[in-house]
Amino acid sequence: MSTTAAKNVNIGEAAKRSGVNAKLIRHYESIGIVPKAGRSDSGYRTYSEADIHILSFVKRSRNLGFSMKEIKKLVGLWRNKSRASSDVKSLAVKHIEDMEQKISELEAMVQTLRHLAKTCHGDGRPDCPILNDLGN
Numbered sequence: 001m002s003t004t005a006a007k008n009v010n011i012g013e014a015a016k017r018s019g020v021n022a023k024l025i026r027h028y029e030s031i032g033i034v035p036k037a038g039r040s041d042s043g044y045r046t047y048s049e050a051d052i053h054i055l056s057f058v059k060r061s062r063n064l065g066f067s068m069k070e071i072k073k074l075v076g077l078w079r080n081k082s083r084a085s086s087d088v089k090s091l092a093v094k095h096i097e098d099m100e101q102k103i104s105e106l107e108a109m110v111q112t113l114r115h116l117a118k119t120c121h122g123d124g125r126p127d128c129p130i131l132n133d134l135g136n
Helices: 011-018 022-030 049-063 068-079 085-119 129-135
Strands: none
Touching: 011 022, 011 049, 022 049, 049 068, 068 085, 085 129
16 A cells, blocks of 8 residues: 555545445455555545555456455455466356356256246136245
8 A cells, every 4th residue: 555645545535436335345455355445644544546456456356256255366366466377367267167057057947937937827726836846
């Protein structure tokens, strides 16, 4: 963090510029995803351009579906200029595999529900294959 208070902004401005709300910024600090904020003479959190950049990085990573544990690793790799790109790639490839597995599971759920909805009469009769299946 920069110690030059003139270039630093408060949490509201950091939230606005990074797209991460203030509550999440405090949470990310508390779990070590982003560095602890600097403090002004009056005790308010202050954020440098570098801090805002990290927050934007975290937001983009969340938008791509990375878990907080993965994001913590990514931030560490991003900040480590001597990292091996293979470490970053392996994390991304694992994330892709996890997402593909989830997609497969969701497609199976859709297929099952589509079949159950198709076999349901959807009229005044009490018999319902959807409820029958859920009850098994």
